[in-house]
Amino acid sequence: MATCTRIDAMVQAFIDGELSPSDRVIFEQHVSECRPCSEVVRKHQRSAAFLFEALAEHRLERSLRQQVLEHLPEMENAPSDLIGVNWRAKHPVHRWSLVARYVPLGVTALLVVGLVILNVYWPERLPASGAVGVITGHAGQAFHTTETDTTPVPATIEEFVNPEDQYETAAASNLMLTLAGPTQVKLNEDTRIKVIDERRLSLVKGEIWLDVGRDGRLFRVNTPGGQVTVFGTAFNIEVVQNATTVTVVEGEVQVETARDAFVLVNRGEQVQFSAQEEPTAPKPVNVSPIVSWSNQVVANTKAVKVFERYISHSETAAEIAAKDVHFIDIAQMGCSQLLGIRLSWQPDRYTGGHCGYDVYLYDSAWRPLFKQHVDAVVFDEKKQKSFEVSTPNGKTITGAWFNVRVIPDMPGKVETEVEVIGIAR
Numbered sequence: 001m002a003t004c005t006r007i008d009a010m011v012q013a014f015i016d017g018e019l020s021p022s023d024r025v026i027f028e029q030h031v032s033e034c035r036p037c038s039e040v041v042r043k044h045q046r047s048a049a050f051l052f053e054a055l056a057e058h059r060l061e062r063s064l065r066q067q068v069l070e071h072l073p074e075m076e077n078a079p080s081d082l083i084g085v086n087w088r089a090k091h092p093v094h095r096w097s098l099v100a101r102y103v104p105l106g107v108t109a110l111l112v113v114g115l116v117i118l119n120v121y122w123p124e125r126l127p128a129s130g131a132v133g134v135i136t137g138h139a140g141q142a143f144h145t146t147e148t149d150t151t152p153v154p155a156t157i158e159e160f161v162n163p164e165d166q167y168e169t170a171a172a173s174n175l176m177l178t179l180a181g182p183t184q185v186k187l188n189e190d191t192r193i194k195v196i197d198e199r200r201l202s203l204v205k206g207e208i209w210l211d212v213g214r215d216g217r218l219f220r221v222n223t224p225g226g227q228v229t230v231f232g233t234a235f236n237i238e239v240v241q242n243a244t245t246v247t248v249v250e251g252e253v254q255v256e257t258a259r260d261a262f263v264l265v266n267r268g269e270q271v272q273f274s275a276q277e278e279p280t281a282p283k284p285v286n287v288s289p290i291v292s293w294s295n296q297v298v299a300n301t302k303a304v305k306v307f308e309r310y311i312s313h314s315e316t317a318a319e320i321a322a323k324d325v326h327f328i329d330i331a332q333m334g335c336s337q338l339l340g341i342r343l344s345w346q347p348d349r350y351t352g353g354h355c356g357y358d359v360y361l362y363d364s365a366w367r368p369l370f371k372q373h374v375d376a377v378v379f380d381e382k383k384q385k386s387f388e389v390s391t392p393n394g395k396t397i398t399g400a401w402f403n404v405r406v407i408p409d410m411p412g413k414v415e416t417e418v419e420v421i422g423i424a425r
Helices: 004-015 021-033 035-054 065-070 082-090 096-121 287-296 301-310 320-324
Strands: 133-139 142-145 166-169 174-179 183-187 192-197 200-211 219-223 226-230 234-240 243-250 252-257 262-266 269-273 325-329 337-344 357-362 368-374 386-390 401-408 419-424
Touching: 004 021, 004 035, 021 035, 133 183, 133 301, 166 174, 174 301, 200 287, 219 234, 226 234, 226 243, 234 287, 243 252, 243 262, 243 287, 252 269, 262 269, 262 368, 320 401, 325 419, 337 357, 337 401, 368 386, 401 419
Parallel strands: 200 219
Antiparallel strands: 133 174, 142 166, 166 192, 174 183, 183 200, 192 200, 200 234, 219 226, 226 252, 234 243, 243 269, 252 262, 325 401, 337 386, 337 419, 357 368, 357 401
């Protein structure tokens, strides 16, 4: 019976159909009874088929032998033994000195071919640890800088977005990022942003359009004039000379300035604010012409597939508004004046890493009344189960019922589920 070593030397000749009838019978009989050799043959066949298809466009349709010889008249047209050479290559004599000499060269050649094939058929590069999105749309000139390298480089389709990355578009240009959520961020021309993480970014200048992923988590946009807190929505923000204009297409956002002035903006409404000026009252606007520029920013299909493959995102919709809105009816208590709010909770097992909370009080018509911050250390203390938020300057607020929104200041840290109770008289 033939040995495995002999069969291994006959594999390529078998695949090429060049074995003699007797050798073919010996080969097939051995392979049918020897599982390791059978696996070797299958691997060779798969590799040959793959290379045949991958290099199809480079295969010669006819022999160049005669054409080459015709252009070399000074060489003797000596008879060649190509068939014999080919046969001996596929039926080598086991001379270990020759094997030791040429195996490294063969391995190197196979590695080079493999790398070329991988580069052609697997061009996608893996994201760095912590990547939060992908560049999915681009037209014109856009540039990218990182936290460690401030030299602007051209932004490219399918490039991964990481925390602290900054992007800027030139005139007559646009850019689109898709962040985990998924959240779409479109940059108009002459716009600069910084991606803080998958749920926070800063708009330095220019205009952006966002469709925020409705996965039950807050999204925040910082501007020179203040902060926009998003509750799952589509909206447009423009910054011109430090003045910010927010236009809501769908859903609801909350605009807040550095002076703690805040206001809710609903679908089809617009507000303006700056660091020195409180937000204007929301006013109805025709949204379509304001956001029409965003319709020209289209996602690249291949880049979207890269995002879907490598960046995690929620498949379910969950509005954040219902989770963090609380209703206080002091009329049922026989009261008409609100003195404050009590937050109650059950302590968890974590001794640190909690987020703090911003507590916003609105009247029954959702007009803003006041805001107060509850620091994270309150929730680190395991013996504490409640915290009282007093009205400004201890003054009472008259009304029958109120709305309270409790929003984490650092989404992603340990959150505490709180119960809101009104303190009234």
